[in-house]
Amino acid sequence: MQHEQMTALLQQRQQAGLLRQLKVLDNVKGASLSYQGKSYLNFSGNDYLGLSADPAVVAALAQGAADYGVGSTGSPLISGQQRPHQQLCAEICDWLNVDAVMLFSSGFAANQAMLLGLCAEDDLLLLDKFSHASMIDAALQLPGGYKRFLHNDLSSLQKLLKAQQSAVGSTPPLATSAITSSTTQSAEASQSGDLPKQTPVVATEGVFSMDGDSPDLLALNRLCQQYQAPLLLDDAHGIGVHGEQGAGSLAYAGLATTTAQCLMANFGKALGGQGGFLACSQTVADYLTQGARHFIYSTAISPAMAVAMTASVQRCRHDQWRRDSLAQNIQWCQQLAARYDLQLLPSNSAIQPLLIGDSHRALAISQQLAEQGIWLSAIRSPTVPLHQARLRITLTALHKKADLEILFNSLVAVL
Ligand SMILES: Cc1ncc(COP(=O)(O)O)c(C=O)c1O
Structure with missing residues (x-):
């Protein structure tokens, strides 16, 4: 692309209130952060349990770096999977009661490996409409294509499953997965509704990142079983x-x-x-190990991070007070919203979005809140649909009731 074209596109985004700009923070810790020397209450982080600066986790990272070095020095199959990685995998296997865990440099990479690896050429991926970019990008590359069902709408999913069940047409003979396939069906073709069986x-x-809501996993699982569709x-x-x-x-759904x-x-x-993982059976892990490009051709996570994450998983399992405190904050947040007649999107998670609609307005409110010492980013298109810009309030176990009162007093003043 030519430089002039880029400049024109940047101007267009600016005019539409959609320009994204990097802000370099001094630091983010607990429920607050500092930017250009000023302190803010942070309602935009994902550190839901307050573990990122927990002393035990910080100490584990330092000890891990001292014992094993900062970098893993290689991809997992070459030299990158070391004792700390194995210990982390074992801790997660025990936690989630699964046979195997594979580590990835990010959740984005793990999602791509999962979808590209586990959808065979004669599979059709059925994906929730609000799925994360990492899944959509993988779906676009699938040889068998994909279709999207309406967000959290099981009748929409069932329609697609039924259509597949009753589809005529021939099934491709060889069930190779996207990781070994050379054919790529375009998204347009995959959306056409005219597919073979x-x-x-x-x-x-489990929890949608920009809406904070969840599918009915019990009912969804029943549907998957009924139509023999892997989940x-x-x-x-x-x-x-x-x-x-x-x-x-x-686990929350009893599954x-x-x-x-x-x-x-x-x-x-x-x-x-930092990093991502897949939890699965040994067969699935062995299969992915043969071809998952994000696993094979990427440097393994830092061994120091693996030591830190082992400590973090242990804290997470043990410290029920963190989940209790977060649940209390979610309740207070909803109560305060109701008191001030502010309509949050329906969510029982740490993500409590306040829909604004217009991108310019969402941005202006976010800036006004910042003037009052509140960090609450505006989420705009294309992360969310156009005209559905929102303030995505995220809560942590470390927020205090007083923090939430300050947030809502400021919101009421600004709105
Ligand atoms: C739902 C969802 N999936 C996947 C990812 C990607 O994870 P990571 O940030 O570890 O790459 C994110 C993070 O933004 C997410 O919100």
Whole structure:
């Protein structure tokens, strides 16, 4: 692309109130952050349990770096998977009661590996309409294509499953996965509704990142079983937060993690670190190890991070007070919103969005809140649909009731 074209596009985005700009923070700690020397109450982070600066986790990172070095020095199959990585995998296997865990440099990479690896050429991926960009980008590359069902709408999913069941047409003979396939069906073709009989695979999220809501996993699982569709679940925002010992959205629904053929989660949110993982059966892990490009051709996570994340998972499992405190904050947030007649989107998670609509307005409100010492970013298109700009309030176990009162007093003043 030519430089002039880029400048024109940037101007267009600026005029539409959609220009994204990087802000370099001094630091982010607990429920607050500092920017250009000024302190703010932070309602935009994903450190739901306050583990990113927990002394035990910080000490583990330092000790891990001293013992094993900062970098893993290689991809997992070459030299990158070391004892700390193995210990982290074992800790997660025990936590989620699964046979195998694979580590990735990010949740984004883990999601891509899951979808590209586990959807065979004769599979059709059925994906929730509000799925994260990491899943959509993988879906676009699938040889068998994908279709989207309406957000959290099981009747919409069932329609697609039924259509697949009754589809005529021939099934491709060889069930190779996208990781070994050379053919790529375009998204347009995959959306056309004129597909041969394919095996459905369902993918969704435990907690949706921009809405904070969740599917009815019990009912969704029943549908998947009825139509023999494997379930691939992204639980980036549910892990650590929901379920006993923070085992995630499936545990919260009373389901085993193994209900999903593969569960993706990450370390960058409730666990306060960085990286992603897949939790699955040994067969699934062995299969992905043969071809998952994000696993094979990428440097393994830092061994120091693996030591830190082992400590973080242990804290997360043990410290029920963090989940209790977060649950209390969610309740207070909803009560304050109701008191001031502010309509939050329906959500029982740490993500409590306030819909604004217009991007300019959302941005202006966010800036006015910042003047009052509140950091609450405006989320705009294309992260959310156009005209559905919002203030995505995210809560942590470390917020105090007084912090929430300040937030709502300021919101009322600004709105
Ligand atoms: C739902 C969801 N899935 C996947 C990811 C990607 O995870 P990571 O940030 O570890 O790459 C995110 C993070 O933004 C997310 O919100």
